[in-house]
Amino acid sequence: MDSGIEKTKELPVQEITIDTDTRDILARETKYQKEKGFADWPIVDIDAHHSEMTSWRQVIEYIEDPILLHYAREFQSRTGGAPGLSNHTPGLRYQDAGGRIPHQQQIAEPVDDKSVHRDVTLVRRSMQALGLDYQVLFPGNLLQLGTHPQPRVEAHLALAYNRWVCDTILPEDNRIKTLLYLPLGEPEVCHRIIDEFSERQGVVGFMITSVRFKPVHHNSYIPIYRKLEERNLPLAFHAGLTWTDEWTKQTDLFISMHAISFVLCNIVHMTNWIIHGLPERFPNLKTIWIESGLAWLPFMMQRLDSEYQMRPSEAPLLKKLPSDYIREMHFSSQPIETSNMKLTEATFDGINASSQLMYSSDWPHWDFNAPSTIYDLPFLDEQAKRNILGENALRVFNLDRPAGK
């Protein structure tokens, strides 16, 4: 230009708020994928969330127990507490860091399409922005349900949510998948859920919420694992937070509690799972450890290997080292730790990430990871990136390859 001054354009969104469209919030990722040339890769997100509590009035109508249904309806009109019957943790309110991270606080953007449930539209928008071919969707607050003081309520809420999500969300878009909630508090209900829902559209396996305080190797659960293995259905352990056990009660800030509890629960369950020989008892059951990050895994491998070799008499079902079993398990990638890239690289090597790790976003939570977090890892070759971003999940969940990819 003659003046030497270049014109610019203002971005349509000057400040991101709870009302900002998901596609605008994530626009930088969309743009980045096109710039780097991986927008056309198959990408599967194996852990994202929707806020089932915003649909709670619909969900509770699926409760089959007439008295619990009555209470759930009655509790809806009460103010000041958690939505009826749930054991929603008040501490979760800290997640958005005092309003600093709007998408964690609330997804309040306008949705005009009334032909499908609002959550379907929101999922589609996040998939578009993140370049996803499939997204595995989980609830939010219900991940706390494993600590509900009433196992019967846990079971009936799990049944109700599972029916609601299978009726309302999953049939609307074949790209939306889920691993359905198993209420271990009532094992017989877990069998009902597997029998009733394993063939429903979008169900690619089942999930145990890791925040619970009964050992996962208990004999009452063994028939559940056997049934899942027989039907070739993966089992996920989805980590979560707790601020009520004796250890996390000593952490008086959300950052401290969150950093520990999301890992501690899966440390306990994985230890029991391996030491009690579940991988030997169910060699064809695929297990997936979700949302504990990855930095805990080298610790687990070395710690369990060391102790097992000194005390094999306490774990007689094992035929190889604990780390050998861990290398055969699957993991979701989020929240990935990268402050020391050498340690991250060693972790990837240790867990055979190229074949075992699957990308997850955890969208719309505050510590989500976009696909570029995998693409940008400096030590991965292209095939490893492709495997982690999509190919491993296509294989593990037996998903149809996206057209043209």
Added chain:
Amino acid sequence: MVKVFVGVESDFEDRGRRVIEYNDTEIGVFFVDEEFFAYENKCVHQGGPICQGRILNRVVEVLADDRTSQGLTWDEEDVHIVCPWHGYEFNIKTGVHPGNKNARLRRFDVSVEGGEVYVDV
């Protein structure tokens, strides 16, 4: 180096901003304490839209002379820009993270000429 027009100086309120795009580079220009500061709209953490985040004062912990904690409060001077993706915070005048000096936003020079605000790209 190209001089890029951002806006009219008088249109900026205290703690106001203008996030612009020039040749695929997004830049946020902030007006704080009568000064302009400009950064690329790309968080050093995971590439998030840092300049479209909230502007809040830094949080500090008050220690008494005996080093006992007296709780948290707002710093009266330090202003932060917070990434809306994950919460990374940077001093809006320096572009540096409060606890990681290596985490720095890409900075642009700002000039005001005849009441108009420009960044050098």
